Amino acid sequence: MKLRYEFAIMDMGGEYAAVPVGKDATEFHGMLKLNAVSADILAQLKEDTTPEKVHAYLRGKYPESTDDEIGANLVKFLNQLYREGLLQI
Amino acid sequence: MDFTISLAGVNIEIHSLYGAVYELCRDYLTDHRPDFTVSIAPADIEFEREKSVLEAAREGKPYGNFTADYLETLAIYRKISENILRYDVFLMHGAVVALDGAAYLFTAPSGVGKTTHTQFWLKKYPDAFIVNGDKPLLRAVGGQIFACGSPWAGKEGQNRNVMLPLKAVCALFRGNENSIRRIAFDKVFPLVIAQSYRPSGEAEMMQTLRLIKILGEHTRFYALSCNLDPDAARVAKEGMDNDE
Known part of the structure; x- marks a missing residue:
């Protein structure tokens, strides 16, 4: 799985803005407002990857969270990206 | 040419x-x-x-x-x-009105009434003028944001070749009564991004976001609920000026 577009991601002061860029990005006129974890996930999806790899990355970065918490947040965010046509499976 | x-x-x-x-x-x-x-x-x-x-x-x-x-x-x-x-200059869709050496930027999706509102300012305050009625440029200089005139100024073409410190950014909403309140940058930055020129390249978009972040660090943001009563200009100005 991989993002359909390139994204410019910026920490706007605790919350993150993600804006699609590139020639094809004109198809998507919106932007994403993300928390730090979602911004991390989005950054991982710039390259072709798997849910398992992203999960493992998040486990390393957020050791205080349980597997289930990380998994639930990851699935929720991936589903959101897929529904909005931003994720290629 | x-x-x-x-x-x-x-x-x-x-x-x-x-x-x-x-x-x-x-x-x-x-x-x-x-x-x-x-x-x-x-x-x-x-x-x-x-x-x-x-x-x-x-x-x-x-x-x-x-x-x-x-x-x-x-x-x-x-x-x-x-x-x-x-x-360090970017284009943000909106109408900038200037008064007493300061600039106020009003932004909203098309049709909400930016032009109508800024015309109320011109009637209420004889010394006020439009820096740019549609596509002003904002420049970050040493931790301060300046609103700059540009001849690209929408249908009305109202503009003046000046560069003035930006006092506030005000998002306009239609409402039954005129009222203004301060809003935090984290609530308003999606609107600011939506109203800013969106370059196609990643480096250019990152620079735009960086400039918007600077805008957020050095400018106050307001939400103005307004109707078609010219008193909306007074409510807006006093609300922004008295919130020092």
Whole structure:
């Protein structure tokens, strides 16, 4: 799985803005407002990857969270990206 | 035609195919050495024509059948907006009104009433004037944001060649009564991004986001709920001025 577009991601002061860029990005006129974890996930999806790899990355970065918490947040965010046509499976 | 203009303190040499853009830019001409150059080819004009057709179709409006010289003005401002980013300048859609040496930027999606509201300011405050009624440039200089005039100023064309410190950004909403409240940047930055020129390249978009973040760090933001009563100008000004 991989993002359909390139994204410019910026920490706007605790919350993150993600804006699609590139020639094809004109198809998507919106932007994403993300928390730090979602911004991390989005950054991982710039390259072709798997849910398992992203999960493992998040486990390393957020050791205080349980597997289930990380998994639930990851699935929720991936589903959101897929529904909005931003994720290629 | 070849000429040089100064926008937001940046000197831009323009090589145009038609004369309309020269007429548009008369108040911004300069003899200074250019910081960068913008040249137009027929393909740039065709790009603007295709973009206008697509936007009209998306909005369900009839296509305006724009002339090539008008489309060239759009193409030139697009190239300026992409290149001027490296001088810490970005384009934010909105209407800037100036009074007593300070600028106030009103932003909202098309049709909410930016022009109507700023006209209330001009009637209420005789010394007020429009810096730019549609596509002002904002420049970050040493931790301060300046609102800058530009001849690209929408249908009404209201603009003045000045550069003034930006006092506040105010998002307009239609309401039954006039009221204003301060809003946090984390609530308003999606609107600011939506209203800012969106370059296609990642580096340019990152620079735009960086400048918007600076805007958020150095400017106050407000939400103005307003009706068509001219008193909305007083409510807006007093609300922003008395919140020092």
